[in-house]
Amino acid sequence: MKVLVPVKRVIDYNVKVRVKADQSGVELANVKMAMNPFDEIAVEQALRLKEAGKAEEIIAVSIGPTQNQETIRTALAMGADRGIHIEAPQDIEPLAVAKLLKAVVVQENPGLVLVGKQAIDDDCNQTGQMLAALLGWSQGTFVSGLEITGEKAIVIREVDGGLEHIEITMPAIVTVDLRLNEPRYASLPNIMKAKKKPLDSQNATDLGVDIAPRLTILKVEEPETRAAGVKVANVKELVSKLKDEAKVI
Amino acid sequence: MSILILCDHENGQLHSTTLNTVSAAKQIGGNIHLLVVGDPSGKVAKAAASIGGVEKVLAATNKALENKLAENLAPLLKSLAAGYSHIMAPANTTGKNVMPRLAALLDVMQISDIIKVIDADKFQRPIYAGNALSTVSSSDTTKVITVRGTAFEAAEENGSAAIETLDSAEDAGLSIYMKSELSSSERPELTSAPIVISGGRGMQDGANFAMLEKIADKLGAAVGASRAAVDAGFVPNDYQVGQTGKVVAPDLYVAVGISGAIQHLAGMKDSKVIVAINKDEEAPIFQVADYGLVSDLFDAVPELEKELG
Numbered sequence A: 001m002k003v004l005v006p007v008k009r010v011i012d013y014n015v016k017v018r019v020k021a022d023q024s025g026v027e028l029a030n031v032k033m034a035m036n037p038f039d040e041i042a043v044e045q046a047l048r049l050k051e052a053g054k055a056e057e058i059i060a061v062s063i064g065p066t067q068n069q070e071t072i073r074t075a076l077a078m079g080a081d082r083g084i085h086i087e088a089p090q091d092i093e094p095l096a097v098a099k100l101l102k103a104v105v106v107q108e109n110p111g112l113v114l115v116g117k118q119a120i121d122d123d124c125n126q127t128g129q130m131l132a133a134l135l136g137w138s139q140g141t142f143v144s145g146l147e148i149t150g151e152k153a154i155v156i157r158e159v160d161g162g163l164e165h166i167e168i169t170m171p172a173i174v175t176v177d178l179r180l181n182e183p184r185y186a187s188l189p190n191i192m193k194a195k196k197k198p199l200d201s202q203n204a205t206d207l208g209v210d211i212a213p214r215l216t217i218l219k220v221e222e223p224e225t226r227a228a229g230v231k232v233a234n235v236k237e238l239v240s241k242l243k244d245e246a247k248v249i
Numbered sequence B: 001m002s003i004l005i006l007c008d009h010e011n012g013q014l015h016s017t018t019l020n021t022v023s024a025a026k027q028i029g030g031n032i033h034l035l036v037v038g039d040p041s042g043k044v045a046k047a048a049a050s051i052g053g054v055e056k057v058l059a060a061t062n063k064a065l066e067n068k069l070a071e072n073l074a075p076l077l078k079s080l081a082a083g084y085s086h087i088m089a090p091a092n093t094t095g096k097n098v099m100p101r102l103a104a105l106l107d108v109m110q111i112s113d114i115i116k117v118i119d120a121d122k123f124q125r126p127i128y129a130g131n132a133l134s135t136v137s138s139s140d141t142t143k144v145i146t147v148r149g150t151a152f153e154a155a156e157e158n159g160s161a162a163i164e165t166l167d168s169a170e171d172a173g174l175s176i177y178m179k180s181e182l183s184s185s186e187r188p189e190l191t192s193a194p195i196v197i198s199g200g201r202g203m204q205d206g207a208n209f210a211m212l213e214k215i216a217d218k219l220g221a222a223v224g225a226s227r228a229a230v231d232a233g234f235v236p237n238d239y240q241v242g243q244t245g246k247v248v249a250p251d252l253y254v255a256v257g258i259s260g261a262i263q264h265l266a267g268m269k270d271s272k273v274i275v276a277i278n279k280d281e282e283a284p285i286f287q288v289a290d291y292g293l294v295s296d297l298f299d300a301v302p303e304l305e306k307e308l309g
């Protein structure tokens, strides 16, 4: 079985983003970028499937500007076998991404697509579910446990009330949550090796997919910041403030 | 204009975020219809019918929908879509699971987690863990939207809408529900509780959460946690507050042994009053706390419990 893992290049999760002065978006120039953390978990899971003899080949796909090839190289350094880069605008929407991924799935015929549940830039939480819809495949979302047995897989989903177990039919889309695994770091030798792994690049427009945006961003602004509060000296003072000043208890 | 809302519910109880979603729909304007699935007793449909401003409740009784599997629910929503300008759901795990699948079936771009309605086409939503707010305008004919409950008032339960049953649905045969492991608690539900007390890595151990539970029981509060506390296995996943967990905005949020990473703040910084108890006076949580107490939590928390009487 081939496993396809889409990986997104986003602002590193440790960076505090800044909104551009003209309110057109957030500042991306000279900002540290990294692989979306949920996608690292997806790559890790693919590697574990391969190590367990359940997957033969892991293909990392990234859609976006040329720099996204760095993100693919990170996946290759973690252990993915080859990469596919699809050149597209930075702010391409999940629906268009799902359509492009569908085109890749048709070309590559994977048995499983492992997707991060959410990208930490646009926080949309859509791509995996959309891809499943376009392919007519089953979907296991927000997954913290995955057990594949032939044509079926059992997934454990993190839901509002706790956990849910469902059986899905392969091929399937699985969107991964934080507790599925802890991603490995790429070792220096593997980073060197990754430079020689195959990375194919194509243009979104060559895949015959309409990627025109459906949403227009009118403005991006900073949220209101909270006014700084006070330090209390002890628990007694805290309780009296909560009772008499804030009146919340 | 007509708006269809997919109701969320758990254990036969209408989820309060459905009421918030109705308020968001009212701001858009038009006839509001609610869809209830997976409600064999009819209790949720009845509760939905009592929400003010709702014209009609569709109760889908087909067995294929019982467990809200996205593969079966999205096609049903699609079959209803022609009659609606907007299809909405609370941005809970059910809505997050099924709505993007619906959006792709309709070939529209979903607008996730809205916090403000500007007009019928324009909405505001947080991006980058709420560190920026994006106002977007949609050109799609059907708007598929998920709604952040904490951003809208709860609609009143003073209505009496008609309930229509709907039997059509098919089992796509792609997935099978097996079982749930739900956390049970007598305390209020996290996202609608008036007071939330959360513990972080500083709690050191799951057993120590009993200290927070005692306070929660005195205050009628829910108990939450940071990701680090969930990852460490102190508490179950459904306690997680944050960018990728639950979003809460209670009257009072008490953060105990939580450093205040942006991913955690994303889930609680709209709380009315924030209290932080942390032994590190440099902890970033103090930058958003109305009342900060620099103290070892193992001293402060038992004292707080005593002080509350």
Ligand SMILES: Cc1cc2nc3c(=O)[nH]c(=O)nc-3n(C[C@H](O)[C@H](O)[C@H](O)COP(=O)(O)OP(=O)(O)OC[C@H]3O[C@@H](n4cnc5c(N)ncnc54)[C@H](O)[C@@H]3O)c2cc1C
Residues within 6 Å of the ligand: A013, A037, A038, A120, B199, B200, B201, B202, B203, B225, B226, B227, B228, B229, B240, B241, B242, B243, B244, B245, B246, B256, B257, B258, B259, B260, B261, B262, B263, B264, B267, B277, B278, B279, B280, B283, B295, B296, B297, B298
């Ligand atoms: C993709 C992604 C998504 C994430 N999503 C979330 C999310 O949804 N929610 C979330 O919470 N996090 C999330 N995180 C994690 C986040 O970045 C932080 O790692 C996490 O919030 C830290 O949890 P913490 O504050 O409990 O632990 P720490 O940062 O380790 O802080 C522990 C705090 O406890 C204090 N402390 C220790 N002992 C005591 C004591 N005895 N008395 C008093 N204080 C004490 C310390 O001073 C410290 O400030 C996410 C991260 C990533 C990468």
